[in-house]
Amino acid sequence: MSNKMISLPTRDLVWQGFKLAEARASAYALLALALRPPVPDILEQLISGTALQKYLDICPEAGMIKKVASLTNAAASFKSGHSQRDPVLALGVSYNHLFAGPGTVPALPYGSIYLEGRIMGETTMAVLQFYSSTGLAPDETNADLPDHAAIESEFLCEIIWREMRSWEKNDLPTAIKWLEVQIIFLKEHFGRWFPLFTSRLDSIENTGIYRPLLELGRTLIAFDKQLAVHILEIARENNREKNRSRLKHEF
Amino acid sequence: MSSNAAQTISETFEELGIWLCGCQGEEWSGVDPGKLTEHLYRACPGVTVRIIRHLCTDHRSFRDSVASLSLRAMIVATCGDERTHNDLRRLIGETGADSHGVTFINIRYLVGLNRPVQEREIQAVRRLYAMSRRALAYPGTNPEQIALALPGLSTIVSRRDLFGLARPRYRVLPQVNTERCAHGQGCLYCQNACPVGALNHEGDRVEVVATKCTGCGNCLVACRFSSISFPTWSTVELEAEIEGLLKENIPGIAFLCRHAFNELSDICPDIFNTHEPIVLPSLGRLDPFLLLLARSHGVRVIIISCPEECNQGHAFSSSMASVNFAQYLMEKLGFNPAIDWVDYESIASGNIFAGGEKVFSPQINYRRIPETSENIQNRLANLISALAGCAGKTDGIVTNKTIPFGILEVIDNRCTLCGVCTSRCSTGALSYGEKKDGVQLLFKHNHCIACGFCVRSCPEKALHLRRGIDFGLLSGQARSLANSDLGRCTVCGVTMAPLSLQAQVQKKGDLCPRCHIGQQLLNY
Numbered sequence: 147m148s149n150k151m152i153s154l155p156t157r158d159l160v161w162q163g164f165k166l167a168e169a170r171a172s173a174y175a176l177l178a179l180a181l182r183p184p185v186p187d188i189l190e191q192l193i194s195g196t197a198l199q200k201y202l203d204i205c206p207e208a209g210m211i212k213k214v215a216s217l218t219n220a221a222a223s224f225k226s227g228h229s230q231r232d233p234v235l236a237l238g239v240s241y242n243h244l245f246a247g248p249g250t251v252p253a254l255p256y257g258s259i260y261l262e263g264r265i266m267g268e269t270t271m272a273v274l275q276f277y278s279s280t281g282l283a284p285d286e287t288n289a290d291l292p293d294h295a296a297i298e299s300e301f302l303c304e305i306i307w308r309e310m311r312s313w314e315k316n317d318l319p320t321a322i323k324w325l326e327v328q329i330i331f332l333k334e335h336f337g338r339w340f341p342l343f344t345s346r347l348d349s350i351e352n353t354g355i356y357r358p359l360l361e362l363g364r365t366l367i368a369f370d371k372q373l374a375v376h377i378l379e380i381a382r383e384n385n386r387e388k389n390r391s392r393l394k395h396e397f
Numbered sequence: 398m399s400s401n402a403a404q405t406i407s408e409t410f411e412e413l414g415i416w417l418c419g420c421q422g423e424e425w426s427g428v429d430p431g432k433l434t435e436h437l438y439r440a441c442p443g444v445t446v447r448i449i450r451h452l453c454t455d456h457r458s459f460r461d462s463v464a465s466l467s468l469r470a471m472i473v474a475t476c477g478d479e480r481t482h483n484d485l486r487r488l489i490g491e492t493g494a495d496s497h498g499v500t501f502i503n504i505r506y507l508v509g510l511n512r513p514v515q516e517r518e519i520q521a522v523r524r525l526y527a528m529s530r531r532a533l534a535y536p537g538t539n540p541e542q543i544a545l546a547l548p549g550l551s552t553i554v555s556r557r558d559l560f561g562l563a564r565p566r567y568r569v570l571p572q573v574n575t576e577r578c579a580h581g582q583g584c585l586y587c588q589n590a591c592p593v594g595a596l597n598h599e600g601d602r603v604e605v606v607a608t609k610c611t612g613c614g615n616c617l618v619a620c621r622f623s624s625i626s627f628p629t630w631s632t633v634e635l636e637a638e639i640e641g642l643l644k645e646n647i648p649g650i651a652f653l654c655r656h657a658f659n660e661l662s663d664i665c666p667d668i669f670n671t672h673e674p675i676v677l678p679s680l681g682r683l684d685p686f687l688l689l690l691a692r693s694h695g696v697r698v699i700i701i702s703c704p705e706e707c708n709q710g711h712a713f714s715s716s717m718a719s720v721n722f723a724q725y726l727m728e729k730l731g732f733n734p735a736i737d738w739v740d741y742e743s744i745a746s747g748n749i750f751a752g753g754e755k756v757f758s759p760q761i762n763y764r765r766i767p768e769t770s771e772n773i774q775n776r777l778a779n780l781i782s783a784l785a786g787c788a789g790k791t792d793g794i795v796t797n798k799t800i801p802f803g804i805l806e807v808i809d810n811r812c813t814l815c816g817v818c819t820s821r822c823s824t825g826a827l828s829y830g831e832k833k834d835g836v837q838l839l840f841k842h843n844h845c846i847a848c849g850f851c852v853r854s855c856p857e858k859a860l861h862l863r864r865g866i867d868f869g870l871l872s873g874q875a876r877s878l879a880n881s882d883l884g885r886c887t888v889c890g891v892t893m894a895p896l897s898l899q900a901q902v903q904k905k906g907d908l909c910p911r912c913h914i915g916q917q918l919l920n921y
Contacts, residue, residue, distance in 0.1 A: 247854060
C-alpha cells in the first residue's frame, strides 16, 4: 500500500478522498452493469475501459492492470467473433448459460448460495437488513433476490457515491461513516462470497467475457478492502487532529 | 402391529397396549401401578394395560404377553435404561409386531418427584394419556426406513456393549420423498442442517446415510418442502402428545432434549411440576408450529437447552429462529409472547419459574387439519390463521426476516404466463389456473416457504418476493397474480399458448426455446 497519503493535511485528504471515491464508485458501477443481463452498449464500455481507468491511474499498485487488459481483450475478441450476428444477443446467451438458466447453471450469482448453500437464506435476509440500516432498499422493479451480485455491487457503488458527496462538502465525519459501512459490507457480505462465486467458473470453458470480468472483480474487491481501511485510518486521524485544533482554538 | 395405518388422532384406545413394570422400586416413588391402571382405564377407554412384576428381566412373560395381543400401538414403562429398552424392543420384534413404533419410557419420567403421591398418580396418568395419543398417531413403519444401527467409530464401547454388538439392532431413519424434494434445484437445506453429514446429496436423489444418522430430527425441520418424513418425531405425533398434555389446566410446557431432561431430573426436578416436559431428540427438532401450538392453549413455553455445546451438534441458530418467529408473531397479534429460552443450569440456580400458575392468553379452539400426509407449512398456516382470528386480525400484512412464509407479487404486468415458475415451485404455492378463455397464475400464500426458486427462474424477472404473512390469505384461498387470454388458431380455433407469451416469443424471431427465454432476459 502506498505511503504517499499517510501524512496529508486535511485539505489534500479531502481532494484525494473525493478522487478515490469517484474512481471506486465508477469501478463498482461497471461491475454491477456487467453482472446484469447484457445491455446494448456493454461491450463498448468494457472495450474502452474508461470506467476502470480512473482506478488504475490512482492505484496502479492494485494489480489490476493485467486483469483490465484481459477483460478488454476478451470483450473485443467476443465482439469481433460474433460480428456476423448480434454480439449482445450472443453475450446474453453466454450470460444465461453461466448465471441465469433455464436449467442448472454453474455459477448462481447469489451470495447465500456460497455462504449457506441455498437462495433466500438467512444471509439474504441479513443483507436486506444491512441495506435498510443505511436507509436503502433494492428497487422493487429490479425483480431479483437482494443478494444478487449486481445488486450488492450497485449498493456498494451507491454508498461510495455518498462518501464522495461527503468529501465534496468537506464533511469528514460523514465520509468516515460511509467508509465504515463499506468496510463492514465488504468484509461480512460481498467480499466474503464473491471469490467463491468467481472460482465456480474455473473449470468452465467458453465463458466469454465473464471469467475475466469475475477475476477482475475479485482482484478489485481484495484490494479495495485494504484501500478502504487505509483511507479510513487516515480520515480518522485527520478528524482527530481537526477536533484537537478546534478545541485548542476554543480554549 | 399393522403398518400403513393412517395418521389420525384417536380418542379410542382399543388398539393401544400399555405395559408397566410392577417391581414397585424406588422409580415409582410410592405410586401403585395397580391404582394407576384403574386411572388409565378411565382416562383411555378401551386401552389394554398389563403389569409384569419384573418387566426388565422377565423376558419370557413379557414376550408371551405381547404375542397374545394384536395391538397397533404400544407403550412400555420400565425402570431400566436404554439397553433394557433395546432388549425389550428386540423381543417385541421376535413376536412379529412392529417394534419400531413402540414407545419406551423410564418410570421416572412418568411420576413427578417432590409431590404428594396422589398428584404423582395424576401426573403419570396425564403423561401416559398424552403418550398414548402420540403412539396411536404413529403411522406404522415403512420397511425402507429401517436401517442397521451401528455405533460410530469414535464411540467408546464397553465390554457389555461389545457383547451387545453381536445382536443387530435396527432403527427407523428419516426418509426423503423424492417427489417433493427440491434437491434437483440445488436445495441444500437438509444437508446444511445435518450436524453429522448424514444426508448424501450426490447423484439425482438425497439419501440418508444410516451409519451416520443420529436421529436428531434437524433435517425434518430444515426441509420446509415437507419432503422428509421421520415417524416417532413427526409433527402429527408431537401435536397429539402436546394436545394430550394440555387438556388439563397446567401452567406451562417445556421443550428440551433427553440430556437436559436427565440433568434437570437430578438437579431441579421441581420444574417439571409446573412445566410438562416434551422431550425431543435434540433442540434442532424444535419448530415454530410446536411453540405456537403450545401457546395457543394459553400456557407458558420454555425451551431448556444445555449450557455447554450440544453433543448432538444441533444448530442453536435454527432453534433460535423458530423461537424468534414465534415471539414476534405473538407480539404482533397482541398476545404475551411467554416463550423463554434458558439453560438448565440457570433453572437450577435460580427461582426463575417459581409458581407459574398464571394462564397466558390466548386460549383458542384450534381445529387440527385432518391430513394423513404431513405438510408442515400448511399446518403452520392453519394454526397461525386460528391465532390471528382469535386476535381479530383477519387481514393485513406483516413482514419480517424471521417469517417462514413468502408474499409473491408480479411487477409491472411483466408475467407472460410461461409457466417456468410453476414448474420450479416444489410446494404447490404457484400453479396454473383456468379462467374464461384464458389462464391465470395462482399463488397460495399458505404453501409458500419463500425459497426464491421462482424468482431466480423467472425469465421475465417479473416476480418480487419478500418474507411475510398476509393474514387474509392464510386460510388457503389462491390469489391470481397474472392472467392472459389464450391465443387461438385463426383457422381451426384450437387454443394455443397464452397471448402474452406468444407476443414475447414472436418479438424474438427464429430462436430455440432456450434462446427465446435468453432473449426475454435482455428486455428489462
